[in-house]
Amino acid sequence: MNIQWFPGHMAKTRRLIAENLKLVDVIIELLDARIPFSSRNPEINSLIKNKPRLVAFNKSDLADERISRQWIKWYADQGIDCILINSINGKGLNEIKAKARELMFEKIERNRAKGKLFTPVRTMVVGIPNVGKSSFINKIVGKATAVTGDRPGVTRGKQWIRISSEMELLDTPGILWPKFEDQEVGMNLAFTGAIKDDIMDTGEVAMALLYRLSKTYNNELCTRFKLEPESINGMEPLELLETVGRKRGCIISKGEIDYSRISAIVLDEFRGGKIGRITLEKPGDRAETMTE
Structure with missing residues (x-):
């Protein structure tokens, strides 16, 4: 089965991310902990360039804990902070906030030296459809601000959301890429629901x-x-x-x-995790391509 899915609004999202990068300090990249390689858009690196980045493994409660620890080490070896989160119960979200401010430490200190005592961290959350971005945003904000749904493609526009007095977040719709060169990636996305069932x-x-x-x-x-x-x-x-x-x-x-x-x-x-805590990809499977 040849899986391809790239609705028109996703091309617009790609432009939206590129156009608004100058407005944000830190990128929060959400991945599905069960498919860390397949749920990572290969275009993200070229889009965000050298912006400071946090990687958040969402749905970590559904993933194999042993393999998740291997991924955390793999990202640490690349110099990238990786945090396990659960956007339903809020696990890991306080760590996200603390890490984002940590990445902004030098800018905050420069502003303080100039007399600007308060510097809110402006973040952008990116991720493929159905990775749990809206639920993540609602939980980190503490109220139902973003539109949520259990089907991919719910969030369509750009929204600035105030998380707290210390952090603001720019939400963007989920973005896939025009063509899956590896059909195993497409199948993994189909397994987890990132691609609509009704087109497969x-x-x-x-x-x-x-x-x-x-x-x-x-x-x-x-x-x-x-x-x-x-x-x-x-x-x-x-x-x-x-x-x-x-x-x-x-x-x-x-x-x-x-x-x-x-x-x-x-x-x-x-x-739904009823079969067990399962991760379909390990570091080293194809992970060497993830930082290219």
Whole structure:
């Protein structure tokens, strides 16, 4: 399946980011902790250039903690602060505020020397659709300021939001890129819901996800769907989907599998963390390209 999705408003977002960079001090880049490589727009580096940056792994509660720690070390080795956050319960958001001011220390001190005692940190949050930007903003502000939704593409315009007396934030819509050179990246985005389900064959996506999990998180997969690990060894994607469908009773007339229903169940349960805390990418897989 060839996955491509680049709505017109995303080209506008790219221009919006470039045009407003001069207004901000620190970039907050939100990534999905489950797919740190695939959820990173390769155009962001060229867009933000040398602006100070914080990387925030959102949805960290859904990701494999062991692998998340590996990513934190990987970013530290690149000289970039990486913080695990949860935009639903607020985990890590105070650390974001403190780190942003830390990155601005020299500018704040220069202004104080000139007699300007108060320097608010102006930040911009960037990230792909459905990475949780609106929920992040609402939580860090403390009230429902930004429009939120569980579908990609909800935020469409530019908004300045006052976080506190010490910080302001420029929100931008989520941005993907015109073409996925690596279809595995496109599939990872489909797994996590960054690409709208209604433009894809969800059956193919669910089969690919089950096959991937059977190789990397076999115990979690078998526990969730009450499978015997030995019984699914060597199964092809379609056979896996059918086996899981029978276990969940997704049967229609004449004993046939309801592929649409079981595909939706598989994707919903993965995205909701019900299968387990899963990370689909590790540092070193393809991470060397992330700072180019």
